[in-house]
Amino acid sequence: MVVHGELWTVKELxxxxxxxIYWSIQIVMYPFMTGLVAGAFVLSSLYHVFGIxxxxxxxxxxxxxxxxxxxxxxxPIVLHLQHPFRGINVFMTPHFTSAxxxxxIVFFSYGAIVASELWFLYRKxxxxxxxxxREKQDKTMMEWLFYLVYCTLTLGxxxxxxxxxxxxxxxxxxxxSIGIPVACFLHGYxxxxxxxxxxxxxxxxxxxxxxxxxxxxxxxxxxxxxxYIVTMEIKKYLAHRKRAALGTFHSEQEIKxxxxxxIQMTAKYLLAFMVAAISLELLDIIFRGYTAxxxxxxxxxxxxxxxxxxxxxxxxxxxxxxxxxxxLLPGLTIRRTVIGTILVLFGVFMMRWNVxxxxxxxxxxFAGFMHYHMPIIPVHLEQIPQGIxxxxxxxxxxxxxxxxxDTFKEGLFGALGIxxxxxxxxxxxxxxxPIFQEEETH
Numbered sequence: 001m002v003v004h005g006e007l008w009t010v011k012e013l014x015x016x017x018x019x020x021i022y023w024s025i026q027i028v029m030y031p032f033m034t035g036l037v038a039g040a041f042v043l044s045s046l047y048h049v050f051g052i053x054x055x056x057x058x059x060x061x062x063x064x065x066x067x068x069x070x071x072x073x074x075x076p077i078v079l080h081l082q083h084p085f086r087g088i089n090v091f092m093t094p095h096f097t098s099a100x101x102x103x104x105i106v107f108f109s110y111g112a113i114v115a116s117e118l119w120f121l122y123r124k125x126x127x128x129x130x131x132x133x134r135e136k137q138d139k140t141m142m143e144w145l146f147y148l149v150y151c152t153l154t155l156g157x158x159x160x161x162x163x164x165x166x167x168x169x170x171x172x173x174x175x176x177s178i179g180i181p182v183a184c185f186l187h188g189y190x191x192x193x194x195x196x197x198x199x200x201x202x203x204x205x206x207x208x209x210x211x212x213x214x215x216x217x218x219x220x221x222x223x224x225x226x227x228y229i230v231t232m233e234i235k236k237y238l239a240h241r242k243r244a245a246l247g248t249f250h251s252e253q254e255i256k257x258x259x260x261x262x263i264q265m266t267a268k269y270l271l272a273f274m275v276a277a278i279s280l281e282l283l284d285i286i287f288r289g290y291t292a293x294x295x296x297x298x299x300x301x302x303x304x305x306x307x308x309x310x311x312x313x314x315x316x317x318x319x320x321x322x323x324x325x326x327x328l329l330p331g332l333t334i335r336r337t338v339i340g341t342i343l344v345l346f347g348v349f350m351m352r353w354n355v356x357x358x359x360x361x362x363x364x365x366f367a368g369f370m371h372y373h374m375p376i377i378p379v380h381l382e383q384i385p386q387g388i389x390x391x392x393x394x395x396x397x398x399x400x401x402x403x404x405x406d407t408f409k410e411g412l413f414g415a416l417g418i419x420x421x422x423x424x425x426x427x428x429x430x431x432x433x434p435i436f437q438e439e440e441t442h
Contacts, residue, residue, distance in 0.1 A: 004082060007407055008373050015368035021360045023080075024410040025374050028356045029418050030076040031190040031212060032219070032349055036422075037073050038187040039220010040066035041114065041179055046269065048117075048176035054265040060121065061231070062224045064433050067114050068425040074107065075418050079409045099193045106189060110182045117175040119153070120168040122433050124160045126153040149432060187216040194355060201295030202302070202359040207284045214277035219348040221270045225263060226341040227426070229334060231435075232259040263337050271327050274344070278320050281351070298366045306369065307358050315354060319347015375411030378404045 005020030040062045046052050047059035078087045091104040119126075133139065133147040191212030194203040236259075288299060303311060326340040357372050380387075380400040387401030408414060 004406070007379065007403065008375055008410070010371040010373060011368065012371065013363075013368035014365055015363040015370060016365060019363055019370065021357065021370050021372045023356055023360060024372065025412070025415045026076040026080040026410055026418070028349070028352045029415050030073075030080075031187070031216075031356070032352045033069065033076060033418060033422075034073045034187045034190055035212065035216030035348065035352075036220045036223050037066055037069040037110075038183040038213070039217040039222075040069060040224050041110075041183040041220070042217050043221045043224050043266070043269070045176040045180050045183075048172055049180065055262075055269075057262045058224065058228055058266055060433075061228055061435050062220075063114070063118060063121065064429050064435055065224055065227060065422070065426055066220075067118060068422040068429055070111055070114060071425055072418055072421040074103075075421065079414055079418070099189055099196065102189065106182065106186050110179065110186050113175050113179040113182060117172055117179065118433065119155070120171045120175070123154070123157065123168060124165060125434055126150050127158050127160050130154050131158070153432070184213050184216075188213045194359065200359050201293070201299055202362075203355070205284055205288075207280060207287075208355075211277070211280045211284065214273060214280055215348050215351055217273045218270065218277050219345055221266065221273065222341040222344040222348075225266055225270065225337060226345070227423075229259065229263065229338055229341075260334060263334065264332050267327050267332055267337065267340075270344070271324070274320070274324060274327075278316075278324075295366070298362050302358060302361055302369075306361065307354060310350060310358070311354050315347055315350040319343055319350050323347070375407035378408040378411065378413075380404045 003018075003020060005022040005024070008024060009020040011019075043055070044059045044062040044066060047055040048063075074087070077090075078084050081087050090101060091108065093101070093104070096102045096105070130147065130150040130153075133143055133150065136143065139147065188209040191209035194200075194212075195205055195208030197203045285303070288296065323340040323343040326336050326343070329336070360370065360372070362369055380403055383400050384404060387398045387404070390396075390398050391401060
């Protein structure tokens, strides 16, 4: 039987026989996706809590996107488990004696806050759509479906008076205020998991949770900006195609003006969080070098030699310095913003990669190294039909089929599936949540 991690681990020098890189790309995706969740919610809360009116247009967008990202956040852990069906135990029996087990409490608390905030924010729309569809005669099958969905989303509350809507606004502000520390804790505890591992010299630092939180906000804001730009570009394309039939709908030029204004305002807050995140990461490296603990010799060889390209070239130069320059240059354009946000997301991903994979790169003996080769094409791909046939006949999953499944979910395609999932959910949610309703009615 192949040991989990053996298929993608290459050893060098003296490494203990039972040591492998057990945490693969899915564990890199786990803090990356939870960071996107927290960052998107913080961006939304900048308007709902602090009343920054310039971010009003992107606040609704970020809140719905955070809700879509929420469903994808635990999926890397579920896929990484050798027994995925045991993952439900984290949610059914949560407790604070384990950082992983506490995830159930934090995840459900945050999910309830976001769902409640969305309900108060769009409750008027749910009621109006439910009443409108109720009055319509000869409804189609799709209209019946939407009618049932909207009636369910109203939760039986059809009061949309001014007083009721004013109470909704107060509830939104309270929920967003509570949600900010919960969102930070949702991602900060992922950094806490790594920072509390005493046996690993690279992870053991009290700054790890704070670094994770700051980089999470950066990645969440960057992804919201990028997705907002793509969505607005699609709106401009549709406005151009159907301009004559849309009546009072915004023209292509008006949509472009709104897009540039929102992006330029959001970029300022992205810059502030980027500076904080970069400062914390550099402070951690400087502190390690200054204290020069017993493990510094092995860490220095990993940071400054073996992982020099991935840390200082890919993460700091390409993922931090270049986008920082792009956003600091005057006259920020949409094209420059797209390039900058992509580089920011790449830099945050490389930070997660260097922490998770780099932290497993050296042996506990401090005399050997391990290299991770991410699976691209699953092994034994041609034996899948025979393996499934044997599984059906005997009821026992063949080892070749298990190895193929492992290299699929722990490889490139598994990671891409996790990253694409929130975009699909966001597209579905956009049919029920009028994300750009305010823009279209003004």
